[in-house]
Amino acid sequence: MAEDPRNQSGRDGGIQGTTQRLSPSDRRWTCGAGTGAALLLLGAAAIGPVAADSKAAGKLQAVKLQKKSDDRMFDCAPPPAADPALETQVWRDCADSPQMVRLPGGRFLMGEQSDTGTLYERPLREVEIAEFSIGRFEITFDQWDECVGAGGCLRKPDDHGWGRGLRPVIDVTWLDAQQYVTWLSRKTGQVYRLPTEAEWEYAARAGTNTRYSWGDGAEWTCGHANMLDLTGREEHPNWHWHVYCDDGHAYTAPVGTYKPNPWDIHDMNGNVWEWVQDCWHNDYTDAPTDGSARVSGGDCGKRVNRGGGWGNHPRSMRSASRDADAADGRSDALGFRVVREHARATLTPIDTQARAQQTQEQGQN
Ligand SMILES: [Ca+2]
Ligand SMILES: [Ca+2]
Numbered sequence: 001m002a003e004d005p006r007n008q009s010g011r012d013g014g015i016q017g018t019t020q021r022l023s024p025s026d027r028r029w030t031c032g033a034g035t036g037a038a039l040l041l042l043g044a045a046a047i048g049p050v051a052a053d054s055k056a057a058g059k060l061q062a063v064k065l066q067k068k069s070d071d072r073m074f075d076c077a078p079p080p081a082a083d084p085a086l087e088t089q090v091w092r093d094c095a096d097s098p099q100m101v102r103l104p105g106g107r108f109l110m111g112e113q114s115d116t117g118t119l120y121e122r123p124l125r126e127v128e129i130a131e132f133s134i135g136r137f138e139i140t141f142d143q144w145d146e147c148v149g150a151g152g153c154l155r156k157p158d159d160h161g162w163g164r165g166l167r168p169v170i171d172v173t174w175l176d177a178q179q180y181v182t183w184l185s186r187k188t189g190q191v192y193r194l195p196t197e198a199e200w201e202y203a204a205r206a207g208t209n210t211r212y213s214w215g216d217g218a219e220w221t222c223g224h225a226n227m228l229d230l231t232g233r234e235e236h237p238n239w240h241w242h243v244y245c246d247d248g249h250a251y252t253a254p255v256g257t258y259k260p261n262p263w264d265i266h267d268m269n270g271n272v273w274e275w276v277q278d279c280w281h282n283d284y285t286d287a288p289t290d291g292s293a294r295v296s297g298g299d300c301g302k303r304v305n306r307g308g309g310w311g312n313h314p315r316s317m318r319s320a321s322r323d324a325d326a327a328d329g330r331s332d333a334l335g336f337r338v339v340r341e342h343a344r345a346t347l348t349p350i351d352t353q354a355r356a357q358q359t360q361e362q363g364q365n
Contacts, residue, residue: 089101089102090102090136090264091133093188093189093190093340094187094188096146097184097187097188098135098136098137098139098143098184098337098338099135099136099137100133100134100135100136100340101133101134101135101136101203101263101264101265102131102132102133102342103129103131103132103133103134103202103203103263104131105128105129105130105131105132106128106129106202107126107127107128107129108126108127108129108201108202108205108207108209109124109125109126109127109209110124110125110126110127110198110201110202110284110287110320111123111124111125111284111320112124112211112318112320112321113209113210113320114210114211114216116211116315116318117318117320118322119282119283120282120283120322121283121284121320121321121322122283122284123283123284123285124284125284125287125289126289127198127202127288127289127290127291128289128290128291129198129199129202129291130290130291130342131342132199132339132340132341132342133339133340133342134195134199134200134203134265134337134338134339134340135265135337135338135339136256136260136264136265136266137168137255137256137266137267137337138168138169138255138266138267138271138272138274138335138336138337139168139169139180139335139336139337139338140164140165140166140167140168140169140254140255141157141159141163141164141165141166141167141168141169142164142165142166143169144157144169144172144180145164147179147180147183147184150183150187152179152180152182152183152184152186152187153176153179153180153183154176154179155172155176157169157170157171157172157176157330158170158171158332159171160251160332162251162252165254166254166255166256167252167253167254167255168252168255168267168271168272168335169335169336170252170272170330170331170332170333170334170335171330171331171332172275172330172334172335172336173327173328173329173330174194174275174303174325174327174328174329175327175328176330177194177275177336178194180336180338181193181194181338184338190340190341191340191341192338192339192340192341193277193338193339193341194275194276194277194336194338194339195274195276195277195337195338195339196276196277196278196291196292196293196339197276197277197278197293197294197304197306197322198287198288198291198292198293199276199291199339200268200274200276200306200307201306201319201320202291203263203265203268204261204265204268204269204306204307204319205319206261206262206263206265207262207263208262208319210319211318211319211320212224212225212269212314212317212318212319213261213262213268213269213319214259214261218243218314218315219243219245221243221245221247221269221270221314221317222243222245222246222247223247223258223259224258224259224261224269224270225247225258225267225269225270225271225308225314225317226247226249226252226253226257226258226267226270226271226310227242227243227247227270227308227309227310227311227312227313227314227316227317228241228242228243228310228311228312228313229242229243229245229246229247229248229249230242230244230245230246231246231247231248231249231250232249232250232251232310232311234250235250235251236250236311239311241312241313242313243313243314249310250310251310251332252271252272252310252333253271253310255267255271257271258270258271267307268307268319269307269308269317269318269319270307270308270309270310270312270317271309271310272307272309272310272333272334272335273305273306273307273308273309273323273331273333273334273335274305274306274307274334274335274336274337275303275304275305275334275335275336276293276303276304276305276306276336277293277295277303278293278294278295278303278304279294279295279296279297279298279299279300279302279303279304280298280299280300280302280303280304280324281294281297281298281299282298299324300327301326301327302324302325302326302327303324303325303327304322304323304324305323305324305325305334306321306322306323307321308321309333309334310333311333312333
C-alpha cells in the first residue's frame with residue numbers, strides 16, 4: 001500500500017473509495033487480451049471505481065465514444081492538433097513570472113464522456129467559461145524558491161533528491177499554494193489564483209471530448225505525459241499498473257518535456273497532480289455551470305487535485321479524473337499551476353523566438 005507515490009507522504013487516504021487510492025494489488029494492470037470484453041460491458045450506471053480501474057487497462061482505445069442526446073458538443077468536428085481559430089496566446093506579466101496561455105471563453109461538457117469514468121465524474125453538465133489565462137507549465141522549484149527568497153512563501157519544500165530548477169515543485173500543500181498565488185498577485189499587481197476545477201478541465205480538454213487531449217488511446221501516452229512507464233518500473237518493480245512504453249522519467253520530469261496539448265499547455269496530464277481551488281464533493285450534482293469554484297458544501301477540509309502524476313496509471317490522467325487530499329497534506333507527486341484573471345489584464349505577448357528557445361532548452365533538460 002505504501003508504494004503508491006500519492007500515499008508515500010503519509011497523508012490521509014484522500015477520496016474514500018477513489019480509484020487512485022487502490023493498493024497495487026487492486027490495480028491489476030492486465031494489458032493482455034481478455035479485458036476488452038469485460039470493459040465493453042460496463043455501463044455508466046454500473047461503473048464503480050474498482051471495476052473501471054481494473055478492467056480498463058490497455059483497452060481504452062477499443063471503446064468508441066458514444067453518441068449522447070445533447071448534440072451540441074458531439075457535433076463538433078474532431079479536435080485538431082492545433083486550431084488557429086482559438087487564437088491562443090502565450091504571454092506573461094513580468095520577465096520572470098510564469099508563462100501564461102490566454103484561453104478563449106467557451107462552453108464545454110465537463111466530466112467523463114466515455115464509459116470508463118467513475119461516478120465522481122458525473123453527472124455531465126455543460127459549463128460556460130469566461131476568458132482567462134492559465135500557466136503554460138506547472139509551477140517549478142525555481143519559481144517557488146523565488147517566492148521563498150522574497151519572503152512570500154514560508155517553506156522550502158523537499159525535492160527528494162531529484163533536483164529543483166525546472167522540475168515541478170512538489171511537497172507543497174494547498175495552503176502553501178495559496179501563499180504563492182498571494183505573493184505572485186502582489187508581485188505583478190494582478191489577480192493570480194489556483195484554477196477552479198472547471199477551468200482546469202476546460203484547459204486540459206483544450207476543445208476535446210476524448211479521454212485525453214490527444215485522443216482516447218493510452219498507447220500514445222508516453223509522448224504526451226510522464227506517468228508510471230517502463231523507466232518507472234525499473235525503480236518500482238512491484239508497482240503493477242505501469243504502461244508499456246517509455247517516457248524516460250521514473251520520477252518528475254522538467255516541465256515542458258512532453259508535447260503540449262492543442263492549446264499549447266504542457267503536463268496537464270501527468271508529471272504531478274495539480275491542486276485546484278475547489279472543495280471536494282463526491283460528484284457534480286448541483287455543481288455550478290459558470291466555471292466558478294465550489295467553495296461551500298462538500299468537504300472543504302479536502303481540496304481537489306487533477307491530472308495524475310508520475311507514479312500513476314494513465315487512467316488517472318484522463319481529463320475528467322478527480323482526486324482530493326487534505327488541504328494541509330503534501331506529496332512527492334502533487335504540485336500546482338496558476339490562473340491569471342483578465343479583469344485588469346494588460347496582455348503582453350512574449351517574444352516568440354525566446355519562447356521557442358526556452359521550450360527547446362526545457363526539452364533538453
Ligand atoms: Ca515516467
Ligand atoms: Ca500535471
